[in-house]
Amino acid sequence: MRSSYACSVGGAFAILLLGCGSGPSKSQAFEAIQSGVKEDGVCTLPVELLSHVKVQHITKAICVPKEGAGKARACINALVAAGVTHRMPDTYMFAWPDEVSSASLSDIPAYERRTRGLVYDVCVELVGDLRDGRFTCADARAEKVLKVTATDDTHADVRYQREVALRPMLTAVDAACGTVSRPPGESTVAFVKSASGWGLASAAAADGGAN
Secondary structure (H helix, E strand, O other), X not given: OOOEEEEEEOXXXXXXXXXXXXXXXXXXXXXXXXXXXXXXXXXXXXXXXXXXXXEEOXXXXXEEEOOOOHHHHHHHHHHHHOOOOOEOOHHHHXXXXXXXXOOOOOOOOHHHOOXXXXXXXXXXXXXXXXXXXXXXXXXXXXEEEEEEEEXXXXXXXXXXXXXXXEOOXXXXXXXXXXXXXXXXXXXXXXXXXXXXXXXXXXXXXXXXXXX
């Protein structure tokens, strides 16, 4: 009879599934996914839009140039209105851009140096994965296991369906930025079988790293 239990080793939490055969059962896999997988609801901005902004790597901000970036400006303002990020303070705009402040006077003479406010129209906080155009736009949860595929006696891939609830703010973001890429409705996770049974590969790796 198959069963499941939770164990804690070295502070790392893992769901281990007892049983044998060609991978975990769908019910066992679903229980492990619900308990051990942190679902994300991430959207991605259009790639072409990202080419019109400037990342300030040292001070962790994204800036929109004053010239030739109207679409990017509207998009960044929409993200601010949606609470995805926040404008940098006025004092930030009075300082030199990262690429200027880190350069010597011999490389960029004083008379050629301009503050961010003269170069950029707006700068916002570089939160999360925003430098790659990724931001949270939905709430997601595992809905059901679709397929269990055993690759060998101790490894299996489990494909499952996710329920993705898009947040209302996405309508305004789409209008300003262009249609963003939505979170996937399906996901696949790897399982491994140890002496204790079947478990999430990520949890097994965390346990191994803790010991």
